[in-house]
Amino acid sequence: MKDLLVSxxxxxxxxxxxxxxxxxxxxxxxxxxxxxSRKKIVKAELEKANLQIEHQREVIQxxxxxxxxxxxxxxxxxxxxxxxxxxxxxxxxxxxxxxNIASEETxxxxxxxxxxxxxxxxxxxxxxxxxxxPTLKNFGLEYALEELCDTLSDTKKFEVDYYSDYETNxxxxxxxxxxxxxxxxxxxxxIKYSNATTVQLTLEKQEDIVSLRYVDNGRGFDLQKAxxxxxxxxSGIENRVAILNxxxxxxxxxxxxxxxxxxxxxx
Amino acid sequence: xxxxxxxxxxxxxYASVVCIILYLKGFVVNNKAFKFFxxxxxxxxxVQICMRIHGHLTDSAPNLHFFVYYFVxxxxxxxxxxxxxxxxxxxxxxxGCVLGFIAAQYIIDQxxxxxxxPIGSSITRIIIVCYSLLYLYxxxxxxxxxxxxxVGVFIYFLSSVLIFASGNLVFDAKFSDVIAQVLLDMNGVxxxxxxxxxxxxxxxxxxxxxxxxxxx
Numbered sequence: 001m002k003d004l005l006v007s008x009x010x011x012x013x014x015x016x017x018x019x020x021x022x023x024x025x026x027x028x029x030x031x032x033x034x035x036x037s038r039k040k041i042v043k044a045e046l047e048k049a050n051l052q053i054e055h056q057r058e059v060i061q062x063x064x065x066x067x068x069x070x071x072x073x074x075x076x077x078x079x080x081x082x083x084x085x086x087x088x089x090x091x092x093x094x095x096x097x098x099x100n101i102a103s104e105e106t107x108x109x110x111x112x113x114x115x116x117x118x119x120x121x122x123x124x125x126x127x128x129x130x131x132x133x134p135t136l137k138n139f140g141l142e143y144a145l146e147e148l149c150d151t152l153s154d155t156k157k158f159e160v161d162y163y164s165d166y167e168t169n170x171x172x173x174x175x176x177x178x179x180x181x182x183x184x185x186x187x188x189x190x191i192k193y194s195n196a197t198t199v200q201l202t203l204e205k206q207e208d209i210v211s212l213r214y215v216d217n218g219r220g221f222d223l224q225k226a227x228x229x230x231x232x233x234x235s236g237i238e239n240r241v242a243i244l245n246x247x248x249x250x251x252x253x254x255x256x257x258x259x260x261x262x263x264x265x266x267x
Numbered sequence: 268x269x270x271x272x273x274x275x276x277x278x279x280x281y282a283s284v285v286c287i288i289l290y291l292k293g294f295v296v297n298n299k300a301f302k303f304f305x306x307x308x309x310x311x312x313x314v315q316i317c318m319r320i321h322g323h324l325t326d327s328a329p330n331l332h333f334f335v336y337y338f339v340x341x342x343x344x345x346x347x348x349x350x351x352x353x354x355x356x357x358x359x360x361x362x363g364c365v366l367g368f369i370a371a372q373y374i375i376d377q378x379x380x381x382x383x384x385p386i387g388s389s390i391t392r393i394i395i396v397c398y399s400l401l402y403l404y405x406x407x408x409x410x411x412x413x414x415x416x417x418v419g420v421f422i423y424f425l426s427s428v429l430i431f432a433s434g435n436l437v438f439d440a441k442f443s444d445v446i447a448q449v450l451l452d453m454n455g456v457x458x459x460x461x462x463x464x465x466x467x468x469x470x471x472x473x474x475x476x477x478x479x480x481x482x483x
Contacts, residue, residue: 009445009446012446013445013446013449016429016433016446016449016450017449017453019429020426020429020430020453023425023426023428023429024422024426024457026425027421027422027425027426028422030400030403030421031403031418031421031422034403034404034406034407037407038406038407041407041408
């Protein structure tokens with residue numbers, strides 16, 4: 001009887017111990033599973049954060065390059081259009097100070113000075129306009145883009161088609177400036193490289209999204225090669241879209257023209 | 268062999284006191300979760316010490332009435348602790364329902380107070396295990412607070428569910444004291460592991476006082 005009891009008790013004991021050991025193992029397995037999963041997730045998040053930092057670094061670098069190029073261009077403009085002409089004015093004014101100068105000569109020099117200062121004034125106005133178009137500040141993006149299209153159309157090289165149903169001030173002033181600069185860059189590229197004959201620009205607002213669409217029938221380009229080359233123009237557009245927190249779609253290949261859309265969400 | 272386990276169980280009592288001293292040091296400056304956990308440690312240590320004193324004074328007379336205070340206070344304070352960590356208000360509802368159930372058990376059968384309650388203790392433990400599992404899942408994406416303690420809660424409570432559920436075997440006349448002793452020893456070892464993790468948590472995350480950086 002005692003043996004039976006001991007044997008029954010022993011069995012219960014073994015079953016209990018086995019079950020408890022199993023539970024301990026199970027608990028350990030679950031904890032280890034969570035530990036390794038967490039490690040993996042943290043690693044993935046770290047990689048994502050590093051990628052974002054890398055991207056931001058690239059954006060900053062590209063911005064600096066663009067800024068330097070812009071400074072160079074302004075310096076060149078100032079030198080060519082203002083400084084050199086003011087030198088002429090200075091030279092002529094110097095001649096006027098000479099005592100034995102004939103009245104006719106004086107009139108001619110004064111006329112020259114007037115002509116050159118008029119050109120200098122026009123040039124300085126143009127430089128200021130290029131830096132920040134007054135239309136954009138005073139009348140908004142819709143009209144600034146219209147003016148830009150008119151300027152392109154005036155070159156007689158392009159047939160420009162512009163459509164807009166954008167409500168002024170839907171976007172912030174800064175966002176409008178970024179979209180304007182994108183359009184400016186696209187037009188500049190069109191003049192320099194595209195050989196296009198027609199250009200379409202559309203600015204639309206649908207619900208809470210503002211879209212800027214550009215289409216030309218130029219020679220297009222290899223998008224992959226352009227991305228690898230990282231020209232200032234295209235990366236400038238990409239950076240502005242990134243700053244706007246928008247999305248960018250480019251459709252192009254050699255000989256097929258180019259389609260580009262920028263979508264920005266209203267905040 | 269029994270002597271070793273006796274020493275280990277004695278250590279758990281001392282470790283309880285050590286845990287309270289360590290955690291009380293940061294009681295005022297730390298958040299609500301920390302406060303509830305410290306109160307839990309205090310409640311468990313008080314029950315442990317009372318049982319010891321009761322054992323010495325009454326020469327091992329039945330002390331099961333202490334067990335009610337133990338598992339009920341443990342359940343309430345750990346539920347409040349996990350409410351702070353998880354943020355789910357439903358924890359209050361679950362705690363209320365379970366406490367209602369346990370109260371009903373003791374109102375219907377008042378002699379229950381002097382008997383072992385495997386259902387009540389098992390339900391409360393399983394719920395705490397569920398909370399700790401949820402917190403393990405939550406800690407995958409965010410939340411680094413009390414991770415080590417949570418691992419300790421999960422391992423100790425899950426493993427000891429069976430010990431507490433089979434507690435009535437101890438009082439079954441059919442079986443000798445061997446099973447009771449083995450169950451008590453197992454629980455002692457698992458609880459000591461839990462206490463070690465509690466101390467590790469304090470050492471790694473709460474040893475240094477909380478400092479506030481003021482930028483001038």
